[in-house]
Amino acid sequence: MFKSLPFAVRIAAYFLLLALAVSIVLPFLWMIATALKTTAEISQSPFSLPTAPNFGVFVDAWQQGNFTQLYLNSLGITALSVTGLIAFCSAAGYALAHFQFRGREALFLYFLAGMMIPPQVILVPSFKIMATLGLVNTYWAVILTYFAWVPFAIFFFRAYFAGIPRELAEAARVEGVSEWNIFTRIMLPLAKPAMATVGIVYFIWIFNDFMWPLIYLNDQSLRTVTLGMMAFQGSHAALMNLKVAALLLATAPPLIVFLLFRRQIQNGLIEGALKA
Amino acid sequence: MRRSGRTKFHIWLLLPAFAFYTVFWIVPAVVAFLSSFTQWNGVSLASIRWVGLANYVELFDDRWFWNALRNNLLFVAVVLCAIIVLGMTYALILNARPRGHSVFSTIFFIPIVLSSVVIGLLFTQMLSPTVGLVGPALSALGVPGVSEHQWLGSRDTALPMIMLVYVWQQLGFAILLLLAGLQTIPNDYIEAARVDGASAWNITCHITLPLMRPVLTVVIVLVTTNAFLLFDLVVVMTNGGPFHASEVLSVFMYSEAFLKGNPGYGTAIAMMLFVIVLCVSVIQLALSGRGQKAA
Numbered sequence: 001m002f003k004s005l006p007f008a009v010r011i012a013a014y015f016l017l018l019a020l021a022v023s024i025v026l027p028f029l030w031m032i033a034t035a036l037k038t039t040a041e042i043s044q045s046p047f048s049l050p051t052a053p054n055f056g057v058f059v060d061a062w063q064q065g066n067f068t069q070l071y072l073n074s075l076g077i078t079a080l081s082v083t084g085l086i087a088f089c090s091a092a093g094y095a096l097a098h099f100q101f102r103g104r105e106a107l108f109l110y111f112l113a114g115m116m117i118p119p120q121v122i123l124v125p126s127f128k129i130m131a132t133l134g135l136v137n138t139y140w141a142v143i144l145t146y147f148a149w150v151p152f153a154i155f156f157f158r159a160y161f162a163g164i165p166r167e168l169a170e171a172a173r174v175e176g177v178s179e180w181n182i183f184t185r186i187m188l189p190l191a192k193p194a195m196a197t198v199g200i201v202y203f204i205w206i207f208n209d210f211m212w213p214l215i216y217l218n219d220q221s222l223r224t225v226t227l228g229m230m231a232f233q234g235s236h237a238a239l240m241n242l243k244v245a246a247l248l249l250a251t252a253p254p255l256i257v258f259l260l261f262r263r264q265i266q267n268g269l270i271e272g273a274l275k276a
Numbered sequence: 277m278r279r280s281g282r283t284k285f286h287i288w289l290l291l292p293a294f295a296f297y298t299v300f301w302i303v304p305a306v307v308a309f310l311s312s313f314t315q316w317n318g319v320s321l322a323s324i325r326w327v328g329l330a331n332y333v334e335l336f337d338d339r340w341f342w343n344a345l346r347n348n349l350l351f352v353a354v355v356l357c358a359i360i361v362l363g364m365t366y367a368l369i370l371n372a373r374p375r376g377h378s379v380f381s382t383i384f385f386i387p388i389v390l391s392s393v394v395i396g397l398l399f400t401q402m403l404s405p406t407v408g409l410v411g412p413a414l415s416a417l418g419v420p421g422v423s424e425h426q427w428l429g430s431r432d433t434a435l436p437m438i439m440l441v442y443v444w445q446q447l448g449f450a451i452l453l454l455l456a457g458l459q460t461i462p463n464d465y466i467e468a469a470r471v472d473g474a475s476a477w478n479i480t481c482h483i484t485l486p487l488m489r490p491v492l493t494v495v496i497v498l499v500t501t502n503a504f505l506l507f508d509l510v511v512v513m514t515n516g517g518p519f520h521a522s523e524v525l526s527v528f529m530y531s532e533a534f535l536k537g538n539p540g541y542g543t544a545i546a547m548m549l550f551v552i553v554l555c556v557s558v559i560q561l562a563l564s565g566r567g568q569k570a571a
Contacts, residue, residue, distance in 0.1 A: 002372040002373055002374040002375075004476070005372065005476055009476075013369045013372075013374060014374065015367065016369065017366075017369060017374070017380050018381075020366065020380075020384060021383045021384070021446070024382060024384065024386055024387065024443065024444070025285040026409075027398055027399075027402060027409075030402065030409045031398065034401075034403075042407050043290070043406065043407050047409060047412060047413060047416075087292075088292040088293040088296065089293055090289070091289040091292065091293065092289060092292075092293035092294070093291050094289060095286040095289035095290045096290075099286035099289075100286075101286055107290070107294075110302075111293070111297065112303075114297060114301050114302070115557075116306045116550075116554055116557055117301065117302075117550065118501075118505050118549065118550070118551065118553055119505075120507065120525075120526045120529060120546055120549050121305060121308055121507055121546045121547070121549060121550045122301065122304035122305050122308055122541045122546075123529070123530070123533070123546065124308065124311070124529075124533045124543050124546065125303075125304035125305075125307035125308045125311060125535075125543070126300065127534075128307070129299075129300070129303070129304060129307075130537070131501075138464075144300055145300055146295065147296040147300065148296045148300035149295050149301070150293045150296065150301075151297075155295060160541070167567065169346040179285040180285075183289070189452060199294045204389060205396050207391070208389075208391030208393070209391075209392070210391065210392065210393045210507075210511070210512075211507055211508070213415070214511075215534065220442055221320075224392070225394075226393040226394070226477050227398060228393050229393055229394055229397055230393055230512060231399070233397045233400070233401075237384075240401070240407055241531045243401065244401055247397060247398050247401065250391075250394045251390055251394055251398070254389045254390055254391075255386065255389065255390070257389070258385070258386065258389040259382070262382060262385070263387065265388075266385065266452060269388065269449070269452060269453075270453060270456040271292060273449075273453055273494065273495075273498060274456065274457070274491065274494060
């Protein structure tokens with residue numbers, strides 16, 4: 001199809017593709033080159049290659065930035081929040097899709113209403129509520145807030161379970177299988193693709209979130225990767241190579257995960273955005 | 277279909293999600309609405325006073341509110357146009373499957389998984405005068421007087437730079453969605469038009485783009501809403517400065533509520549943000565309703 005286009009159009013298309021690709025790759029190359037240079041080299045020749053690459057800078061940045069702690073905090077918060085969300089929302093989505101009860105449609109609309117309420121709107125009252133509960137400066141403040149981010153997941157699970165024939169559960173009921181077993185042994189295994197999609201979308205959201213950790217986690221030992229990066233860039237004003245090395249340490253793991261699971265992440269994000 | 281007479285199992289299924297959602301999302305939203313009519317010092321609950329519309333009156337009288345709103349509208353207008361035009365262009369190019377398209381799309385989608393905080397900090401470094409990448413590179417190319425330029429520290433360039441970084445960050449996501457939309461268009465339509473002798477340009481304008489309307493609507497609404505809620509990049513790159521030049525509503529709200537200790541006033545700003553997002557959603561519903569009728 002591309003070959004049928006006029007020559008000039010093809011040239012223009014390649015020019016545009018290359019321009020965007022360079023604009024995305026260049027910052028990464030610059031980060032690698034800058035991290036490996038000495039600070040004197042950086043100020044003398046900002047875009048030369050390092051003369052004597054100093055790979056130890058990554059070890060220094062990892063230690064001084066306290067990256068072990070940052071990644072443990074971020075991964076712990078994200079894993080717990082995503083697991084909880086999948087558990088609660090798959091259950092709620094299944095109930096909304098397969099059970100007939102009074103107020104079902106109203107309840108579904110109630111859950112969807114949250115999509116209209118951005119986090120910024122509830123920032124101040126949420127902080128007051130967490131403060132009243134004594135949870136500020138604990139992981140629970142952010143985790144409980146993420147647990148409340150249900151609208152998208154419920155919407156998604158409900159649509160997914162609606163596509164599973166009800167006869168399946170009815171047949172099991174006739175056989176005398178308990179409701180709990182129907183849900184956990186039959187329905188949840190069937191919903192694995194939906195869990196993967198919801199898990200991916202929420203993982204990216206929560207791992208990269210900044211606003212909630214910013215207001216809840218003031219303690220240095222509780223910092224997530226995003227918070228820790230912000231603090232690190234502010235504190236080491238002089239040593240540019242160290243700061244840039246730290247930025248690489250924060251970008252590399254998400255990048256590797258993306259390259260490994262590219263298909264799943266892309267499909268998850270597409271389904272997530274276009275279905276909702 | 278399960279009748280509720282026999283078991284109450286569905287209640288147990290719904291309870292956890294309902295409880296967390298109600299306590300930590302809906303209750304704060306209601307409190308936000310109510311507290312936008314109050315004034316208090318944010319410390320003791322006894323200091324809360326009902327002040328009616330006073331916060332809103334003050335807000336409409338506050339030049340920094342109008343400044344933040346103007347910055348926000350300008351930001352949304354510019355990034356929306358840039359992301360939709362560029363996104364559609366790149367999606368159309370990639371959909372034609374030029375050689376190397378999968379390598380290009382992999383590269384384009386990289387910023388999606390990175391956090392705005394890290395992206396903001398990276399560009400802050402690249403834009404730093406003398407030692408960054410942008411200033412020295414431009415001056416090496418012969419642009420005079422830019423090596424020392426404070427890209428994020430000047431009133432004229434702070435917000436435009438944030439716009440640029442935002443487009444860099446969000447473009448891949450728009451391309452991803454638009455490309456997915458293009459791939460759902462049945463090939464028969466396009467083949468039929470081609471057989472009838474339609475040019476690539478005519479096919480794009482008269483077949484592809486009209487069929488893309490539903491996806492395009494979704495992407496426009498997503499980009500608009502997210503751009504109105506811009507927060508992370510500004511906090512990281514300029515913190516609203518220099519002298520409010522890049523302050524948008526979320527940042528204005530955060531600094532009033534948390535840094536200046538006016539939670540009541542902060543929630544009034546938050547309510548304005550809510551009204552804007554609601555309007556965008558209502559317009560989307562109206563548009564998609566009309567689209568369905570037309571189809």
